[in-house]
Amino acid sequence: VRGPSGESEDFRIDAATAQAGDVLVGTGDDLTGRRLREFWPDLADAPLGRGCLDALATGETYEGEPFAHQEVVDGVAELSTYSVRVTPLADALVVTWVRHASSDRQEQRLADLQRLGNLGWANWNLATREASWSSQVFTILGRDPARGPVPLSALARLAIPDDRPALRRAVTDLVRAGSSFDVPFRVRDTRGVRHLRLVAEPVADRHGTPVEVHGFVQDLTARRRAELALVESERAILTQHDVLQSERTLVARLQNALLPLPEREVSLAGLRVEVAYLPAQAGIHVGGDWFSAIELPDGDALFVVGDVAGHGVDAVATMAQLRFTAKGMVITGSSLTGALARLNTLLLHSRDSHGTATMVLARYRAAERRLLWAQAGHTPPLLLRGGEVTYLRRPSGVLLGATTTPHFEEAECLLEPGDRVLLYTDGLVERPPENIDVGLDRLAAAVAAHPEDEPGALGTLLDAMLEGERRDDVCVLDIRVPRPR
Known part of the structure; x- marks a missing residue:
């Protein structure tokens, strides 16, 4: 049946046997007058449709490959294997269906199994010295089937020189002692070096003498390459880990040199100050958290806590730059x-740094017990007074390195005897993915629950706050106004 353009659009059945009706509809109905598209809407995807189109186009007989076809036999659907032959006859086509026997289907399944498993079977008769290989063995070994199989005694010659002794010993032990074997070996052909496996077992006569050998050859090249790639990846990961671990050790030493921790509580401008720094436990990089606590020439005290974004050498270098510059600016007036604004400019124009940082600076005027402070995108100081915990209201200030036009403001707080002030980095309160406000509430509750005033109280607070593995560095300044004696 041709369309307006003259191309074949369908095929009409002019005559059919009852058996053809059984194959197509399972009832033996007369198919005369019906069209193929009733059974296969897309002719090009159907074996019979492709056969008809091919035979019509070439004028030659089409011999199709076996294919699975579901038919109904005695009312029960079953999957059978068929092939079709389409022969041009005058202006018609003669279609012959060939149903393959179960042995043919099993042979096809065996061929599919060998192809999917990339393996093939081989037999050697030790008495007649005859050998037979499946086609897949020739493919695996890169051998022309016209040359025939290789005798078992000569099989080792196919392997590369390094693998021949092991394969030769395995064959010898099989022939002499009837020992089965499973031996890996390599061959070289136009495709390069290939990794193969030969598994073989003997068949003995009634005297126990091996007379025949059955086995299979499998191509493991793809698997072996994947294994080698995995080993290389593991080696690269271990090497990178060692490099990063060495960097962490170096950075930690540098950080300890730049940021020495006092061994005990110190006194500054009449205040008791305790310091804690705890590096992250998750990952292998050292962060850029830092602090300063010094007494100024006029008797005031300067407290600074900062957190540089990132980890590693760059973060520690930026930390050192900010720490010493901040102290120098405040000391010189x-x-x-003003110090925050200049530090922001320093970060923006430093060639070695393209990051950001948060910071809180506080100046304590001892004569007035007045705490002046400013911040750049940092967490607010915590104040414990009379058993009540509050957070100081943050003045304006964006994180350093974020904008060329920052605006910073100062705030102040009059401290009283017995007051406790905490300056800290976000590692103390953050637990992703929870909101940071949850962490701030947790810190407030922990401080209220641990109001101890003796030295070492900061360690008790940290134990309460830092459960499990630390994901970030933690830096804390614990500042206390002594009570009158």
Whole structure:
């Protein structure tokens, strides 16, 4: 049946046997007058449709490959294997269906199994010295089937020189002692070096003498390459881990040199100050958390806590730059907000740093017990007074390195005897993915629950706050106003 353009659009059945009706509809109905598209809407995807189109186009007989076809036999659907032959006859086509026997189907399944498993079977008769291989063995070994199988005694010659002794010993032990074997070996052909496996077992006569050998050859090249790639990946990961671990050790030493921790509580401008720094436990990089606590020439005290974004050498280098510059600016007369503005400019224009940092600076005027402070995108200081915990209201200030036009403001707080102030980095309160406000509430509750005033109280607080593995560095300044004696 042709369309307006003259191309074949369908095929009409002019005559059919009852058996053809059994194959197509399972009832033996007369198919005369019906069209193929009733059974296969897309002719090009159907074996019979392809056969008809091919035979019509070439004028030659089409011999199709076996294919699975579901038919109904005695009312029960079963999957059978068929092939079709289409022969041009005058202006018609003669279609012959060939149903393959179960042995043919099993042979096809065996061929599919060998192809999917990339393996093939081989037999050697030790008495007649005859050998037979499946086609897949020739493919695996890269051998022309016209040359025939290789005798068992000569099989080792196919392997590369390094693998021949092991394969030769295995064959000898099989022939002499009837020992089965499973031996890996390599061959070289136009495809390169290939990794193969030969598994063989003997068949003995009634005297126990091996007379025949059955086995299979399997191509393991793809698997072996994957294994080698995995080993290389593991080696690269271990090497990278060693490099990063060495970097961590170096950075930690550098950090300890730049950021020495006091061994005990110190006294600054009449305040008791305890310091804690705890590196992250998750990962192998050292972070950029830092602090400063010094007494100024005029008797005031300067407290600084900062957190540089990132980890590693760059973060520690930026930390050192900010730490020493901040102290120098305040010592030489800069206001807290002025120091933050200049540090922001320093970060923006430093060739070695393209990051950001948060910071809180506080200046304690001992004569007035007045705490002046400013911040750049940092967590707010915590104040414990009379058993009540509050967070100081943060003045304006964006994180350093974020904008060329920052705005910073100062705030102040009059401290009283017995007050406790905490300056800290976000590692103390953050637990992703929870909101940081949850962490701030947790810190407030922990401080209220541990109001101890003796030295070492900061360690008790940290134990309560830091459960499990630390994901970030933690830096804390614990500042206390002594009570009158």
